[in-house]
C-alpha cells in the first residue's frame with residue numbers, strides 16, 4: 001500500500017439550505033475541493049459519494065452517477081456509499097484504499113445530506129430506521145432515545161453529571177459561533193440553559209436525561225476531499241495532509257446485547273487500528289474531531305480513543321483539557337453539536353476541519369498552534385459501525 | 397385483554413449464549429443451532445429514557461422506552477408505562493405485558509410494554 | 514382622504530375593554546434578555562415594516578402567515594378588526610417575534626398568529642405561551658381557539674399543550690379549531706410559561722424607545738436558511 005494524502009478540501013456552510021437540493025450541495029462542495037486542489041478544469045479517476053438518505057428524504061437514488069454528470073467528470077468511476085451516519089468516514093476509507101492500492105491516482109470523496117426537505121418528525125423517523133426493525137424501531141425509539149439510555153448508564157457508572165453535558169454544549173457552541181460553516185451560530189450561556197427558571201422552556205428534555213442543547217441539529221450540508229498518492233501530492237499547491245492511519249469496527253445492532261452497554265468497543269477498536277497504522281499514540285494527537293451527535297458522546301469517545309482513562313473524560317473536560325487552547329482540543333469546529341449533522345456529510349466534514357487545522361490555515365481564534373497530527377471519529381448507528389482517521393501534516 | 401408475550405430469544409445449542417434478537421450465527425461460537433427461549437417472569441429495568449420529539453406516527457408528547465432483563469436472562473427493549481422519570485429506578489422490577497406499541501401503515505403493531513410494580 | 518364620520522362610526526366595530534398585558538422579560542438560551550410587551554395602535558406602522566418582506570417567503574407557510582398578520586395588523590390600525598391585541602418580543606430593542614390574537618367574546622379567545630424572525634432560540638414557544646397567558650390570566654377568558662397554517666407550528670402546539678379538537682370553525686380560513694381550555698392552560702403553565710415581572714426599568718425603556726426592525730437580508734437568511742458556496 002502506498003501512502004495517501006489529501007490534496008484538496010472543501011465544504012459549504014451547514015444549516016437549513018432551502019435554496020439548494022442535494023445535488024447542488026454535493027456539486028458545490030466538490031467544486032470547492034477541486035478548486036482547493038487546483039484541479040478546476042481537470043478530472044479525477046473515481047468519485048465516492050457518502051449519503052445516507054437520498055432515497056428516503058429526497059426520493060433520489062444513484063446520486064454518485066448524477067454528481068459525475070453535474071461535474072462533467074465522465075468517465076470517472078463512481079459509487080454512492082451508505083453506511084448510516086458513518087457514511088462519510090466509509091467513503092473516505094474506500095477512496096483511500098483505492099488510491100493506496102495503486103489502482104487510482106485521483107479520487108474525489110464527497111459527503112452530503114439534505115435533511116430539511118422533510119419535517120422534523122419525518123427526519124427523526126428516518127434516522128430511527130437504523131435501529132433494529134422488530135426489536136427496537138417499533139417501540140418509537142429514536143437515536144436521541146438510544147443516547148438517553150446510554151447517558152443514564154454512563155452517569156451511573158462513571159459519575160458524569162448533567163453539568164458535564166452542559167459544559168460540552170457551551171464549549172462547542174462557543175467554537176461553532178466562530179465557524180462560518182457552522183449551522184448553529186449562537187453561543188449559549190449557563191444561565192440561559194440551566195440557571196434561569198426560564199431554561200425549562202429554552203432547554204426542555206428531549207430524551208431524558210438529555211435536553212435540547214445536548215443534541216445536534218438536523219442539518220443540510222456537504223463536504224469534500226481530493227485524495228492522491230503522497231508522491232504525487234507534492235505537485236499540488238497546498239501542504240499535503242497524509243492519511244496516516246484509519247480504523248473501522250462494528251458492534252452489535254442492539255445496545256442490550258453488548259456485555260457492557262457503556263463500552264463503545266467499536267470506537268476503541270477503530271481508534272486503536274488507526275493509531276497502530278499511523279505508528280502513533282493518543283498523546284501524539286494535537287487536535288480531534290469527535291462525533292458529538294449527543295454531548296455524552298464527546299466525553300465517552302474522548303475516553304474510548306485513549307485520550308483519557310475510562311471515567312476520566314468528564315474530569316478532563318472540567319479541567320479545560322479538551323477546550324481550544326487545552327491539552328487536546330476537541331471539536332474546535334463546534335463539532336456536530338454546532339457545525340450540524342447532515343448525516344452523510346459529517347465524516348467528510350470532520351476530516352476537512354482537521355485538514356484545515358493541520359495546514360494551519362484557520363483564523364487565529366480557531367487555529368490550534370503548530371498542530372501536526374489530528375484524529376477523527378465518525379460514529380454510525382449507536383456505535384455499531386465506527387470509523388477513525390489519524391491525519392498528519394505532510395512536507396510541502 | 398391480556399395477551400401472551402410473543403417475543404422469543406435464541407439460546408445457542410453449542411455454547412449456551414442467549415440472543416435477542418435473532419442472529420443467524422452465535423455471537424460467541426458462530427454455531428447456527430439455537431433453542432427458542434420464551435422470556436420468563438418479571439423483568440428488571442436496566443436503563444430507560446423519556447423520549448420527546450417522537451417520530452412520525454406518534455401523537456403523544458412523550459414515551460418511556462427502556463431495556464429490561466427477564467428472570468431467565470432474556471434482555472429486550474420495550475415501552476414503559478410511566479409519567480415521569482422519577483417514577484422509575486434502575487434495577488426496579490417491571491411486569492411485562494404484550495400490547496399495541498405503534499401503528500404502522502394503519503396496522504397495529506404489538507410489542508413489549510412494561511409496567512412498574 | 515375625507516371620512517364620512519357617521520358611516521365610519523357604523524363600520525368601526527364596538528370594542529370590549531381589554532386590560533393591558535403586563536410586560537415581562539425572558540432570559541433566552543444565549544443569555545439575552547427578551548422583553549415581551551403589548552404594543553399600541555401607534556406602533557403598527559413600524560411593525561408592518563418588519564412583516565412586509567416576510568409575505569414573500571414560501572418556506573413553512575411564512576408567506577400566508579405574514580400576509581394575514583399584515584392584514585390583521587392593518588385592520589386593527591384602521592379600526593376594521595375588533596378586540597385584537599398584539600404582543601411583540603424585543604432583544605435590545607430589536608423586534609424578533611410577534612403574536613396577535615383577539616377576543617371573540619368575553620369567554621372565548623380567537624388565536625390569530627405567531628411570527629418570529631429569529632429561529633433556534635424557542636422564541637415562538639415563548640411568544641405563543643405569552644399569548645395564551647394573556648387570554649387566560651389577564652383577559653380572564655375560559656378558552657382559546659387555535660389553528661395554524663404551518664403543520665410544524667400546529668403539531669408543536671397540539672402536542673405541547675395537548676389541545677382538544679372541536680367542531681368550531683376558526684376565523685382563519687374556517688378549519689376546525691383546537692381548544693386550549695383554562696384547565697389545560699393551568700395544567701401546562703408550569704412547563705411552558707415563563708418570564709419575570711416587573712421588567713427592569715432600563716430594559717423596558719430600551720424596548721419602548723424604538724422597535725428596531727432587522728434588515729431584510731438577515732431576516733431572509735434566518736427564515737429561508739443559509740446561502741453560499
Ligand SMILES: [Zn+2]
Nearest residue numbers: 408411422425
Ligand atoms: Zn454459541
